[in-house]
Amino acid sequence: LKQYFNKSRNMKHVIQTLRDKGYRMTQPRRTILAVLAESDALLRPGEVLARARRHNPSLGAVTVYRTLNLLVELGFVRCIHLEDGCARYARKSRGHNHHLICIGCQAAIEFPECGLSALMNRLAKETGFQIQGHILELVGLCPNCQH
Amino acid sequence: LKQYFNKSRNMKHVIQTLRDKGYRMTQPRRTILAVLAESDALLRPGEVLARARRHNPSLGAVTVYRTLNLLVELGFVRCIHLEDGCARYARKSRGHNHHLICIGCQAAIEFPECGLSALMNRLAKETGFQIQGHILELVGLCPNCQH
DNA sequence: GTATTTGCAAAATGTTTGCAGCTGC
DNA sequence: GCAGCTGCAAACATTTTGCAAATAC
Numbered sequence: 001l002k003q004y005f006n007k008s009r010n011m012k013h014v015i016q017t018l019r020d021k022g023y024r025m026t027q028p029r030r031t032i033l034a035v036l037a038e039s040d041a042l043l044r045p046g047e048v049l050a051r052a053r054r055h056n057p058s059l060g061a062v063t064v065y066r067t068l069n070l071l072v073e074l075g076f077v078r079c080i081h082l083e084d085g086c087a088r089y090a091r092k093s094r095g096h097n098h099h100l101i102c103i104g105c106q107a108a109i110e111f112p113e114c115g116l117s118a119l120m121n122r123l124a125k126e127t128g129f130q131i132q133g134h135i136l137e138l139v140g141l142c143p144n145c146q147h
Numbered sequence: 148l149k150q151y152f153n154k155s156r157n158m159k160h161v162i163q164t165l166r167d168k169g170y171r172m173t174q175p176r177r178t179i180l181a182v183l184a185e186s187d188a189l190l191r192p193g194e195v196l197a198r199a200r201r202h203n204p205s206l207g208a209v210t211v212y213r214t215l216n217l218l219v220e221l222g223f224v225r226c227i228h229l230e231d232g233c234a235r236y237a238r239k240s241r242g243h244n245h246h247l248i249c250i251g252c253q254a255a256i257e258f259p260e261c262g263l264s265a266l267m268n269r270l271a272k273e274t275g276f277q278i279q280g281h282i283l284e285l286v287g288l289c290p291n292c293q294h
Numbered sequence: 295g296t297a298t299t300t301g302c303a304a305a306a307t308g309t310t311t312g313c314a315g316c317t318g319c
Numbered sequence: 320g321c322a323g324c325t326g327c328a329a330a331c332a333t334t335t336t337g338c339a340a341a342t343a344c
Contacts, residue, residue, distance in 0.1 A: 138270065174318095
């Protein structure tokens with residue numbers, strides 16, 4: 001889990017996906033992927049930048065913003081807005097899933113099944129809406145932050 | 148529905164709640180409440196300001212931000228961050244509920260039951276998290292925006 | 295070699311704060 | 320009358336854009 005992006009097979013998958021869309025794997029992108037791979041917590045862009053600069057001090061903030069947007073677009077990263085509206089990022093597995101987030105330490109755990117399809121079907125019938133998706137995040141305190 | 152805040156009983160409830168917490172009902176607050184009452188769509192602070200200025204041209208943007216924050220704090224309004232991270236506001240009924248949002252016209256319909264408690268209980272047991280809440284919004288196209 | 299990417303500076307955007315004057319009650 | 324509120328200006332935080340130099344492949 002911790003080495004999601006470090007596992008050679010996953011990194012190759014990222015590189016291949018970039019290639020397929022005309023993008024390139026670069027040193028800054030590798031560094032940012034490594035930062036996300038090493039963290040189990042949601043990170044703000046500034047936090048990603050600070051951590052990435054430990055490995056690569058000349059990295060620019062703009063590159064972090066652009067890279068995070070790209071990784072979201074490609075589906076490798078999720079952008080989450082909690083109540084405060086700040087953008088936070090976490091790595092995302094393939095397929096449909098959501099995050100359970102600790103409001104103490106920002107730890108984020110993925111879970112796949114949300115069981116919302118019955119609700120969505122019912123509301124679609126009742127309202128005539130064509131429901132396309134949903135935003136769902138659970139928030140609470142992880143075992144370490146409950147004391 | 149359209150006149151949620153205009154109904155005298157509801158307005159009195161807002162006034163009473165403000166009073167109880169040491170706040171006052173003022174002309175700018177009344178105007179902003181009326182704007183939210185008249186709209187069935189999510190509104191950005193700037194949109195609230197523009198609409199409110201039709202009734203009260205001297206209204207300041209800062210007052211809109213402060214009033215929206217206050218109304219969220221008191222539970223009369225919900226602040227929603229969609230994928231783009233922008234803050235949008237909608238009036239909120241009492242009790243637990245969520246919104247079904249049209250990505251075409253920003254129309255927002257409240258619905259009360261989300262059926263997430265089984266999922267939350269299961270994840271709490273599996274992870275040791277003390278789950279305190281959830282962010283849930285359904286997004287799609289309303290009948291008018293599907294054409 | 296060439297198209298993509300980077301990093302800087304600057305601009306744009308969105309929101310908050312300090313404060314003097316105004317308003318609700 | 321006095322506490323709370325407003326509106327302005329300014330500060331602040333965050334994100335985006337234009338562009339020349341660097342880089343991936």
